[in-house]
Amino acid sequence: MPLSSSSSSSSEQFSCRPPPTPPYNPIPINSKMDCSASSQSTKKNSYSLERFLQEPASPSPRTAHKSGYRPHSSMSRSQALQSPTSSVGTYPGLGQASNRRPRLLLMGQRRSGKSSISSVVFHKMPPTETLFLESTTRIQKDPIQLVPIFVLERGFIANIWLLHSSFMDFQVWDFPGQLNFLDPTFDFDHIFGELGALIWVIDAQDEYLEPLSNLHTTIIAIQRFYPAINIEVFVHKVDGLSDEYKLDTQRDIMQRTQDELSDNGLDNVQVSYHLTSIYDHSIFEAFSKVIQKLIPQLGTLENLLNVLCSNSGIEKAFLFDVLSKIYIATDSSPVDMQSYEICSDYIDVIVDVSEIYGYDRKPQGQVSSPTSEAPSETQQEEEEATLEASSIIRLQNGMVLYLREINKYLALICLMRKDSIERQGLVDFNVQVFQNALQRVFEVGR
Numbered sequence: 001m002p003l004s005s006s007s008s009s010s011s012e013q014f015s016c017r018p019p020p021t022p023p024y025n026p027i028p029i030n031s032k033m034d035c036s037a038s039s040q041s042t043k044k045n046s047y048s049l050e051r052f053l054q055e056p057a058s059p060s061p062r063t064a065h066k067s068g069y070r071p072h073s074s075m076s077r078s079q080a081l082q083s084p085t086s087s088v089g090t091y092p093g094l095g096q097a098s099n100r101r102p103r104l105l106l107m108g109q110r111r112s113g114k115s116s117i118s119s120v121v122f123h124k125m126p127p128t129e130t131l132f133l134e135s136t137t138r139i140q141k142d143p144i145q146l147v148p149i150f151v152l153e154r155g156f157i158a159n160i161w162l163l164h165s166s167f168m169d170f171q172v173w174d175f176p177g178q179l180n181f182l183d184p185t186f187d188f189d190h191i192f193g194e195l196g197a198l199i200w201v202i203d204a205q206d207e208y209l210e211p212l213s214n215l216h217t218t219i220i221a222i223q224r225f226y227p228a229i230n231i232e233v234f235v236h237k238v239d240g241l242s243d244e245y246k247l248d249t250q251r252d253i254m255q256r257t258q259d260e261l262s263d264n265g266l267d268n269v270q271v272s273y274h275l276t277s278i279y280d281h282s283i284f285e286a287f288s289k290v291i292q293k294l295i296p297q298l299g300t301l302e303n304l305l306n307v308l309c310s311n312s313g314i315e316k317a318f319l320f321d322v323l324s325k326i327y328i329a330t331d332s333s334p335v336d337m338q339s340y341e342i343c344s345d346y347i348d349v350i351v352d353v354s355e356i357y358g359y360d361r362k363p364q365g366q367v368s369s370p371t372s373e374a375p376s377e378t379q380q381e382e383e384e385a386t387l388e389a390s391s392i393i394r395l396q397n398g399m400v401l402y403l404r405e406i407n408k409y410l411a412l413i414c415l416m417r418k419d420s421i422e423r424q425g426l427v428d429f430n431v432q433v434f435q436n437a438l439q440r441v442f443e444v445g446r
């Protein structure tokens with residue numbers, strides 16, 4: 001939906017790093033990027049942006065975008081809720097390796113909040129409604145995939161598939177707290193084979209020594225056979241705790257885990273810890289980090305975002321999955337919670353506005369052929385079919401939020417100073433280059 005709003009809102013306490021030195025440049029379209037380089041590097045190497053722009057070959061996602069596109073924003077929230085699909089996407093690298101979806105496994109003691117996390121993040125359940133969730137008794141397998149039904153209905157499978165093969169495709173398994181996977185009746189391989197990440201949820205408001213001991217047993221058991229699994233510990237329900245107590249709890253859990261693993265000769269196991277709550281953005285932030293680790297092209301995405309930021313006067317850029325509000329990549333400057341929160345809230349604003357004022361964009365192929373009676377109307381329809389949603393919000397503290405729809409599921413949200421948006425043509429151009437590069441990166445991955 002071509003959406004362009006310009007409004008003012010207040011935002012206090014905005015901490016951002018100082019602006020890059022102007023003048024900012026258009027991203028040189030013949031610059032090269034190292035797709036395998038570390039995320040910190042913005043060195044230019046093996047992928048030419050010019051090549052991204054000029055290679056004709058296969059039908060480009062951009063064409064697909066034009067021809068089979070329905071703006072994400074025009075999909076109603078209720079549709080999103082009813083759909084079993086979320087939009088974190090299909091990530092070809094992972095899927096291709098095994099032909100099976102990588103899994104995120106949620107484990108932890110009973111009532112620690114596993115089902116609530118899954119419902120809030122992937123099904124948009126309001127946090128307060130999780131109070132009525134019943135205890136899980138069987139393993140819940142939740143496919144999070146992105147070949148949405150309405151794409152097939154629209155008959156643009158080939159084009160859209162290209163577009164959608166760029167995202168992640170995985171399953172979230174909710175493992176009931178009362179089940180013991182070490183029981184010989186459980187198929188260990190079925191549970192842990194193909195696992196991308198094990199998310200262990202600990203209720204920080206409850207006694208956690210026993211769950212912690214179960215976590216240690218689990219890590220020790222899976223390390224022998226599946227050392228590549230990412231182990232993520234969510235120190236959950238921290239909304240009721242003071243800042244000091246939260247950090248103390250996290251520190252204690254880390255220390256005990258480290259000691260236990262060292263005692264068992266597992267000094268090098270990488271365990272990540274996140275303080276989370278479904279009542280604020282922390283759960284989305286934590287999931288963003290978990291999912292980013294499963295995207296092999298993360299370094300490339302970060303490099304592209306770094307180049308975009310440094311050439312356009314952007315302070316912080318996030319590539320968001322709109323439905324889940326998980327960011328799949330950001331530039332390599334540190335993420336501060338306030339920036340993330342305001343960008344995440346911005347998505348809600350845009351989705352709400354689009355639900356009211358959005359409309360179905362006709363795919364290019366369905367735009368009626370020009371007639372002598374109404375040529376201008378057809379032209380307008382064609383133009384609308386090719387426009388991405390975009391929006392700018394000016395904040396009272398001099399910062400600007402810039403949103404640009406990248407494709408059906410992804411949106412780029414940038415925070416910049418007011419003087420950077422004065423060169424909006426330049427920013428738009430650079431974002432377009434970034435968008436094309438992104439599509440090519442995913443095509444190459446496919």
Ligand SMILES: Nc1nc2c(ncn2[C@@H]2O[C@H](COP(=O)(O)OP(=O)(O)OP(=O)(O)O)[C@@H](O)[C@H]2O)c(=O)[nH]1
Pocket residue numbers: 108109110111112113114115116117127129130131132133134135136137175176177178236237238239240276277278279
């Ligand atoms: N305060 C607070 N409560 C939470 C949070 N997350 C979940 N809860 C509450 O914790 C309770 C248990 O949540 P569930 O999601 O059912 O827990 P579970 O781990 O799936 O439980 P089992 O299905 O028995 O394994 C619910 O009443 C939730 O509302 C949180 O971040 N903060």
